[in-house]
Amino acid sequence: MSEELLIKMRSMRGCPVKAAAHLGITPSAITNWKAVPKRFEKKLRAFLDTYKAPKPKSKVYIKWRDDERVILCDMKAAGASNADIALVLKREEISIAQQISFLFRRHGPDWARMLSATTECDLDEPSCPNEAWSEAKIDKEEHRLRSLPLASFRDIIALDAQISLTRHSAGRHA
Known part of the structure; x- marks a missing residue:
């Protein structure tokens, strides 16, 4: 040939x-x-x-596949189980932001802190109640996160980790 x-x-x-x-x-x-x-x-x-090539599901799907190997490395380094990773990868019909957000909601702030450490994010956890974010601010940031389907996955991880940590801190100091 x-x-x-x-x-x-x-x-x-x-x-x-x-x-x-x-x-x-x-x-x-x-x-x-x-x-x-x-x-x-x-x-x-x-x-x-x-030959008619099958159409990709969406731009988000393509980007998710492109970033998948790097995301998997970070998830593995953060201690995610194979089952958790498989669960996220199966949710490819939703945006990257929602998938990452789903992970953090599932694992909580400790997992978020571990993952953020692997991506070199600076997370300033509030040290007293006055510095804690209000629920309204957290909700606003979370809404912003979910409206960024094509954002860099590292940005998403950093923002979502910040949301998780501040929510955790606010609850701890309440």
Whole structure:
């Protein structure tokens, strides 16, 4: 198979596996273009001309996948279990902000502090009741967080950790 065909196929989302099924060969044979016999080339070219790549779910979904490896590293470093990580990754139909927010709501401020430490965030926890955020301010910040679906995941982690810690502090000093 020509390298030009392989490059074209690799640029099409989900194509190699579909093409392999269409040609009746293994997906690994398509990964290594030299392993695909030349007699398949005409059939493959016709397939590529008519192939319709599946549409991604959303821009948020794509960004989540792009950031996934880094997020997973931070989550692992923070002590998240595989079950918790799987739970978050399955919620890919909602925004990154909501997924991260969901994690913090589930684990509470201690987990937030651990994760923030892995992302080098500066979190100034209120040391007395006068410095604690009001519930209204916390709610406003949380609303702002949820309205940023494409924000940097590190910004989201920092903001959500701040919300969790201040809410925890406000409750402790109440």
